Amino acid sequence: MELMPESVDRRRRQERAGDTDVPAGGALPETALAAVGQHGFGVYVHVPFCASRCGYCDFNTYTPAELGGAQPAGSYVDTVRAELALARRVLAGAPPRRVDTVFVGGGTPTLLPPGDLGRVVEAIDATWGLAPGAEVTTEANPESVDPAALRALRSAGFTRVSLGMQSAAPGVLALLDRRHTPGRAAAAATEAREAGFTHVNLDLIYGTPGETAADFTGSLAAAIAAGVDHVSAYALIVEDGTRLAARMRRGELPYPDDDVAADRYLAAEAALSAAGLSWYEVSNWAAGADGARCRHNMLYWTGGDWWGLGPGAHSHVGGVRWWNVKHPSAYAARLAAGTSPAQAREVLTAAERQVETVLLRLRLAEGLPLSTLDDVGRAGAVRALDTGLLDGAAYAAGRAVLTLRGRLLADSVVRDLLP
């Protein structure tokens, strides 16, 4: 049973050139350890379980049927704690630091009882200590939380909830295989605020086949009416291997249309900014000052360090990226054997770091200092400025910041700013 995912993992590993094996204990190079935490330190916890698989989803998550029976929840938390112990050993040689952000994602974290999620946060606190004012987020599906559960999460130390709303239109939810009713997500957001969460996010997906402009403006209005301080809006991406992709290939559904996606994005920007939420990353809007932004995600985008716990979780420490084996059984087996669950790692070269800096920072409202670009990149920046993709005032102040049209063409601007 457990051998198969391992062999699949091995095959995948060979496909990615430049990746290297990870030492059994997961030890990191000293140069990486020395740099830990300079731009913040976070912990990601992956909960790879869902009650059912949504047709568009290619995340690393498993239904009970796929796992061949129920997984005792308690044992999963214990396994994660085993990785945490390993992480503590690996980082023992690094300068001491506290945890600025925790993010529990999935999958569906709220399939675990609030008490289990609380034990994970407790364990992280016991390992490295949570910094004062640390951001502790969990993702939640609207149908898997209720006021009591939300209150329990709040008292377990969570400070922020991110709800997968996707849409308020029944047809869109059905096409995406989402199980909650149209009004449920906004209601859950209200319940979260009542349970004491000041920071609540709603995730939206736009561009689903069959979604009308009115469907999407309705979803935006519902999210805004729920009074949340953060909205993420993502374009539907059809990933290979999903049921949705198969249906499109068979011609049962049309492929998403980029022009429609552009219209939806503009609608999101208009509605959210009118409601006092401003963009700080291409797909993310937050209320007021910095407080509402997702600090954990900012860590990803600004070169911060984090340890990713759980099957398939990605980590970054001091210029080394690695990812765990994907299958929960393989993951548990590795930890039970006392070895690192990391499947492979890459040690970033200076050039790769530069690419990542441009790729990630250009998507932020702060943008990118022009001084980080080489000659080719600066020439590209001038072209982007001339064609209205970069903001003139920011450029004059020495930064590359996307205009609204530039946000829609961010990938081509990135390609132009890189050698």
Add this chain to the structure above:
Amino acid sequence: MPGSTSPASIRNFCIIAHIDHGKSTLADRMLQLTGVVDARQMRDQYLDRMDIERERGITIKSQAVRMPWQVREGGLAGRQIVLNMIDTPGHVDFTYEVSRSLAACEGAVLLVDAAQGIEAQTLANLYLALENDLHVIPVLNKIDLPAAQPDKYAEELANLVGCAPEDCLRVSGKTGEGVPHLLDEIVRQFPGPTGDSRAPARAMIFDSVYDVYRGVITYVRVIDGRIEARDRIRMMSTGAVHELLELGVISPEPTKAGALGVGEVGYLMTGVKDVRQSRVGDTVTIKGRPAKQALGGYKDPKPMVYSGLYPMDGSEYPDLRDALDRLKLNDAALRYEPETSAALGFGFRCGFLGLLHLEIIRERLEREFGLDLISTAPNVVYRVIMEDGIEHVVTNPSEYPTGKVASVYEPVVRATVLTPNDYVGAVMDLCQGRRGTLLGMDYLSTERVELRYTLPLAEIIYDFFDQLKSRTKGYASLDYEPSGEQEADLVKVDILLHGEPVDAFSAIVHQDKAYNYGVAIAAKLRTLIPRQQFEVPIQAAIGNRVIARETIRAIRKDVLAKCYGGDITRKRKLLEKQKEGKKRMKMVGRVEVPQEAFIAALSSSDSTDTRTAKR
């Protein structure tokens, strides 16, 4: 013994047949019967040397084999004869080479598939044979096939050649049935060669091939006099003198000999490295005692069809040049010169005898030299006379002269189409649509019709053969030969991308077809070129006059808006993949065009009559 064979004991002949009518198989049987190849060494299509020849079942280079034959029956029974079988190339592109091979023979075996009947190529080659005063023996092949109708086709063949149906021999190249009798008849019916053995030597070159180890091997038929192994030979068209290194006959492997006398067929080796030194149709004489008058019929091979060849990967340009230099050694008709295309980069404008020739060269470049190539749509050679009297020869549409054109001439061919009479209307409709002029029409039998047309060559190299086949359910056959030129109402259509002409898509077309061409290619490009950050007009224009227009709308969204969480690696690899894609883009002005778009746009108009030659 070569060099001392009496002309009366020599029979020089060739086999003319349509593709697939079994010429190579019949030749294989003859090789076996005469004992020059034993069963152990036998392989199919023994004489076809190149892989491409064997795969496509066509002969590109001719060969001559000397076979001893003791007559079995009839009045000459017991006589020992030398048979020289000269294999002829079997395709329209090589008509000139065919005519020289025929000129080296006294007789021709006209081979027709007993299940198929006469085809256009049979007819064309028969006319060529008759022009060369060859005696013809009509032969029906494949009589072992269940579908064979030898009586029916004997009738047809007899009408054509002007003999009685019972004069048509019946053989099976596959089983060997009737082949000994055919060889006896060759001896009985064909005359032996005649020539003046005392005159200064004159030998006609009917083929020359380049061999890496031995240099150029020249195949000749001695007409007058005698060539000895120690002679110094002279090429009469150029006056060049070469030392003979070796001389001999092919039987079927090269066998050294001391001399070649009147009527004999053999090879000469001089150590020369380039077949251009030894041209088909030229006359070889002896330096010490040269002939005064060359044999008639020599022509310089002239390219009829041009195409640009470009390496897919620009860095392979030097490799392409080296490969062409190598192929040239073995191909006197191949022409090429460097050219630069704004769209495709550095490449070569190459001249070919025809489409098959083009495809063979292209395939050899890809197969033997490992090159990935893009070829532009083939075009013919135009003669453009300006109002001031200056004449331009245009081999590349993008070099079509600007300014006041007085007249344009295009090459035409005389085409022969054979078709079952049910499809006469369809064929005429096709030929009319391709600006054809009907020259004549004959019923070869009650079901089979021969149509003769003058057609612009340019109309044939497009997709004529495919169309002909599809309109006649595959039954029609086509042959053609160059037939001069005609004045025509031609214009150059340019394709402009965002106002910039794309040289690779310029085409010279008839005035009446310019609009359709422009609309079609503009529409095709619109689907092939990805959207850019700005709106891109695609225009087809004659001079400054736009005749068709399409627009590629500006791209509005090019951003990955998905939550990838902490998997930054995936994001970066995606970007790297996008950047790889961008590197394969060619810039036309400000427009990024993927190389695949050029290939796709060029390839659909690249359908030729040769790909389907052997089904």
